[in-house]
Amino acid sequence: MDTSSDSPVTELTTEECWQLLASHEVGRLATTAGGVLDIFPITYVVDNESLVFRTGPGTKLVELTINENVAFEIDHYDDREGYSVVLHGHAQQLDTMSEVDQAKTLGIPDLFPTERPRVVRINPTHITGRRFRRS
Amino acid sequence: MDTSSDSPVTELTTEECWQLLASHEVGRLATTAGGVLDIFPITYVVDNESLVFRTGPGTKLVELTINENVAFEIDHYDDREGYSVVLHGHAQQLDTMSEVDQAKTLGIPDLFPTERPRVVRINPTHITGRRFRRS
Known part of the structure; x- marks a missing residue:
């Protein structure tokens, strides 16, 4: 792809991508839990070049896609x-109390009024x- | 789900969903072309309770996901x-000239400067x- 300044489309560097990810608080996650394609908004925070978010206990994500793409x-x-x-990437549910407690200090945005x-x-x-x- | 006016979360009716879809011009499409999960923004238009958008000839979407979920x-x-x-839903590439010509009259938004x-x-x-x- 032409990445000159005259091109209408430019590829972002990995560093630029992380800067933009850090500047947002809502994104959309696509999953194929149980073979069913789905997409839904999540609030998230960037932590050490990974994304961290909260979800409900009964969601397909937790039940089926953990460790999947x-x-x-x-x-x-x-x-x-x-x-x-x-x-x-790969989604991984945080299991240990110390992992969860550490994640809760990250300030994950809480826009969605659900458990x-x-x-x-x-x-x-x-x-x-x-x-x-x-x- | 509690759909009373006091609830912080309310389910939208199908009619409300279509009204909101018609009020946007950019959304995100999730595909599993060739078994690879992907997500990308598209500009689209609502036409008769379906969505219509344009895409490039070499994209995975056209090559692999047509008629898939x-x-x-x-x-x-x-x-x-x-x-x-x-x-x-199911994605279907429009094949006939008349289908394509009719779709082009719908005014599909053209935010992305790509072919x-x-x-x-x-x-x-x-x-x-x-x-x-x-x-």
Whole structure:
């Protein structure tokens, strides 16, 4: 892909992707729990080049996709430009009390008024991002 | 789920979901093309209770997921409340010239400055939405 400044589309560096991930608090998680494709919004926080979020005890994510592949996306658009960042990785439920207690100190955003006692970490395997000028 | 007005979370009706889908122009599509889970933003338009969008000729979506299951999401958050709509369905590339020509009259938004000559329609199988007051 042409990444010159004249190109309407530029690839983001991994560092730029992490900066953008750290600047958001809501993204969308895609899962294939039990063979069923799903997508839903989550609030998250970046911790040491991983994503940490809370979820409910009965969700498909916790029951079925832990240690399976997930994909996560953030984006932003305004009148002049836009960007998106996509992260592929493995979701891992935090099991030990010390892991959960440590995660709770990270300040995971709490926009959704639902019970979400479980803590999940997404360890990335691949991260990409694009910025583009609007046509 | 408690859908009373006092509940912080309310389920949206199918009609409300379509109204919100029609009010957005960017959403995120999740696919499992070739067994690989992916997620990416698309610009789309609502047409007769389906979604129509354009994509490039070499994308995994066109090559591999046509007629397979996809999931699509929009959301919005402000200081007081938020909502999300999730649509599950089947993606179908429009093949005939008349189908493509008709789709091009729909005014599919063109935010992304990339070549996207193929037209895909997502026929929904299931649509859900939630609105919530922020905590």
